[in-house]
Amino acid sequence: MMFWSSKTGISSKYTFSSSPTFTAEPWSVYTGRPKSSSNSGASKVSIFQFDKKMFENYLLKYGIIKSKSSSQDKNLIQEGYEILRSQVNNLAKLKHPNILTLIEPLEEHSKNFLFVTEYVTGSLESIFKTDQQQNDDADEQDFFKGHVKDQIVIRRGILQLVNGLDFIHNKVHCVHLDIQPKSIFINENSDWKISGLGHLFKLPSGSNTSEHFLPQYDPRIPSFMQLQYDYTAPEIIFDNTVTCKNDYFSLGLLINFLYTGENNLIRSENSSSQYKDEYKKFEKKISSMSWDNVFPKLPNQLKACIPKLMNRDIYSRYDNITDFLETEFFQDPLIKTLNFLDDLPTKSNQEKLVFLDGLIELLPQFPVALLQKKFLPILLGLLDQLCADKNIDQGCISRDLQIILKIGSSLSQLSFHEKVYPVLTNKTNFPILLNSSTDSLIDNISILKEKIKLSEFLDSFMKPLLKYVLNNFEGENSITSQEKLLSQLPLILDCLDFPEVKNFLLPLIANLFTKTTSLTIKVTIITCFKTLIEHKSVDAYVFCEEVLPLFKSMKTRDPRILMTSLTLFETIPQIVSDEVILVEQLLPLMWNYSMASTLKANQYTAFTKVINKFSSDIQNRHIQKLGNSTDLNGLNKEGAFNKIIDTPVVKKTPDLETQQAKNISTPAIRPTRNNMLPKASLPIQPLSRNPLPLSNKTLPVKSPDFDHHFANNGSVNPLTGSRSSAHTRQGQSQVYTPKNATTDTFDDFDTFVSASSTPQTTNRVTPMQQPLKPNTISPAPGNFPPGFSIPLQPNRKDANPSSSSFDINSDSLI
Known part of the structure; x- marks a missing residue:
């Protein structure tokens, strides 16, 4: 929500929304907040604004005035402004709980009027619309959905209006004359407030009636200017009688x-002649249907009161x-309760206590x-x-806190x-609440846990x-409070x-167990120890060091304590598995x-x-342990050694x-040999004219570009340098062709080994036209190195060392 402000007057003291919260003709009502706490005691206010320019343009648009300059038109405009001034001035004069409270008086500016009141959330016109009217204004319907239309709320609202009229009639000696839905506002406490005092009529002194002639306005004139x-x-x-x-x-x-x-009784469209017909x-x-039938929903x-309110004869x-x-x-008792509630701060403590005791019983009957x-x-x-107060009334404080927390549970x-947390945790209030309302805090601890963040709940x-309860609380009520609090241990x-x-927590409970003389508290604490074990809130070490010693030093042998202790002892093996502790500490204690x-x-x-x-x-666990131990007595040296090194086979869970x-059935991946090209089609590349002797060659260092080439072009045959593709069909082969015949383009591994597809020898003519000797070594079929489908054998050197050559038989290429 956007807020705007200016430098003077109300705008300098308050920030308020840029769009109105609701409208109550002719005012647009904004929600405002004081910029400084010294401006008003309320955290929120309502700021009423009237737009002069819109009002004057309305009069011009519908021809009610011809211009703003003529004296007659000026008088009409000023009459409207005077009615607005009277509304606000009368609010300033009339101070009553059921009349709208004015905070800042009227400010007149060139473009608007402004004044500030207590915070109100809407008018009766906005809240009590029919369903069809609410559908026409969905935004206001959503805003006011928090209000209730329960019978008790309406009844109390009527009561407040009657109290306000009683003040206006009998104290101020005036007549309101403009009681209607848009003149009644509701504040955030659901209190109904009378406003719309622009037509307030002062009766002559000593007389209950007066003659009053209504001004005759154009029916199109804004409704606020006339009744x-x-x-x-x-x-x-009919009679001009007020x-x-x-x-x-x-x-x-x-x-x-x-x-x-x-209002389905009179629809006059603000015409006196039509009003007479409607009435x-x-x-x-x-006369034909009776009062009860004319007002069936009341x-x-x-229904019995309506004739006394609306009879044509004023004397009836x-x-x-x-x-x-x-x-x-x-x-109704609920109405009387609400009446007393308004005056509660002024009552004596005894009256407050009686009222609060009765209110606890009536709370469910009131709307949330x-x-x-x-x-x-x-x-x-x-x-x-x-x-x-100097004299603390513990009874009143306890009852008041109990009701507050019960209502707070619905928030x-x-x-x-x-709303609630700041009052409870106030530095002045909380120590008093801790001392005076201990039981109320304990009884409602689940509500506090639910409604307050965990860290703040723990600390505050x-x-x-x-x-306080387990360590410092003493007196007659201490035992009851301690028992209540310990019973809340699962929540704690x-x-x-x-x-x-x-x-x-454990030191507080252990200390209380030692110092208390109450058997009830001791039994409750023993139950708490059992709860700690069941919730796994303590381990074996903490229990043996902190809890068991308490029972060893306990002198009482009251049967209630001993039997409760037995139920605790039954749960100890859940956390203590050490046989030594059970034998040396627990069993002797239980025998004792x-x-x-x-x-x-x-x-x-x-x-x-x-x-x-x-x-x-x-015993069973110990016998089992002894059966699994390594007993070397009676065994010779060799037998003892074998038993030591023998590791029992532990059957693993599959x-x-x-x-x-x-x-899962998956076929094995086997490397296959590609069918080579015909011999005649095999390209023959010339060897380097100055080949290095084989004896002087060393294994080559892989080219730095190899990994890059391999990563970008798929798998590469390590013998031929050719790239194998997943889409290469059987019966096809790829032949590696060196880029430069004058360089040593073959992989040195190829110069070291060559392969034959079959034991059969094949003579090839080298570029030097010298024959090569066939391979004579043929490994057993199927006995190949991993990843190869043909044997790899080093070439035999020719008898003539100078005639070094390479077998480039196509069968040796994969």
Whole structure:
């Protein structure tokens, strides 16, 4: 959300969104935040803005005024501005909990009007629309979906409106005249606030009625400049009479809107003549159908009140608006609870305690949204107040905290962290809560764990609570609190890692086990030791060094402790497998406990069964170990040596994947000989004129370009230098052709060896026209070096050393 600000006035004190949160004609309402905490006590405010230019252009567009310069048109524009000024000025004068609270007075600028109020989230017009109207404005529907339309919320809202009208009528001696859905706002605590005081009418002193003639405006004029006839009492239209009972009629029409989502009784389009026609139709409905049938959706308790609010005869209506408050409709216990809640900070501690005790039982009957928006802020403020008192009332603090955490369980983690967490962890509050509300913290520890980040939960709540309860807490209630906290051990272990259990938690529990005189706590701690083993939160070393010594030094032989200890001893072999520890430490301890005179026969039998089972298991394991040991006694030297070096064959578990791989049938890859070209087609290259003697040749060094050539051109025949392709068919061959006949182009390996495809000799004519002797050595068929399908034999030198030649028989080329 974008925010904008300027340098003067309201804009210099607040940042607010660039687009309105909602509209309440003629105002656009923005959500703002103070730039400095000194500007207002609230973290959020609502900033109302009226666009002058838009208003004036509207009048020009629809021909209501002809220009902005004529005196008549100026007067009309100023009349509209005067009504807006009256709205804000009356808000500044009227201070009541059910009237919208003004924070910054009206600022007039060349382009707009601005003023600031308490934060409000919408108007009744926006929230209580019908489904079809909400579909027409999906964005506002999504924004207001957090509000509830539960019966108790509506009933309480009507009560707040009546209280506000009581103040306006009986204290200020005025008539509102503009009670309608867009004049009522709802704040973030779900409180309903009266606004729209632009037409507030002051009654003459000493009189309850007055004559008032409504100005006749063009019907196209903006609605804020005249009364909304659809919510206006008939005596104003018909008789020009103003009285406080005008607001009673408007309130009845508003109540109908709340339960139906629309005003379906009078639709006048702000025309006095049409209003008269519509009202006559309404009167006919009443006379023919009765009040109950005209208002079918209203609660039965409220149907009886409607005639006293909307009768055509003003003298048949309630004499005073407070008479409406005394009806059965407002006698609901939930309504009375909400009324008392508003005044809770002013009550005595005894009254607060009684109220909080009863509130715990009523909480499930209230809507969750109302609990979060209304109850929670008041109860958090009460907690701050109670913790700041010099005389700490532990009962009130404990009950208040219990209700706060119960409501907090319905919040998201983010909302809990923003609203509840700062109050609980306050440096002033938390030590008092730890001392006064220990049980409430323990009972709701799962809620705290769920709603607070783990690191903050451990540092802010869990560790301080464990230290206080297990180490520092003393008194009558300490045993109950310690037992409750130890019963939460599985949840605690989920938050702590192994080092924290070893270095922080276990010392606290062990110390409590040593110093406590309560058998209940000792039994609970023994159960905790068993839980530590089952959750594998301790290892054998820690248990033997830290826990077992506690039982060796324990003097009590109470049967409850001994039998609980037996259940612990049964789980010890889960982590301790050392036979020496079991024999030297555990079994003697168990025999010691079993011989206690406090045990009964069946309890002694239970001990002996476990002892015998442990002993039998240890014996079997030890015999098996001895059977696998190397015993050299009675063996001669040779036999002892053989037994030492003899390694027993360990049968390996077959690997399933390896067996499956072996079963895959894949043909072996065998090298094959290519059929060579006919002899006549074999190209003959001249040898170098100055060949080196064979005896002076050394094995060549591989050319640096070989790897590059091999990588880029596939596999290369190491004898011929030819490239073999995966697509070469049988019956075809490739012949390597040297690039330069004047250089030593053959691989030295070719000069050292040559091959024959068959034992048959073949005479070739060399470039020197000298015959070569045939090979006489032929290896056994199939006995070839790996990767070759023909034998490799070195050429025999000719008798004449000077006539060195190479056999380039095509059969020797692969």
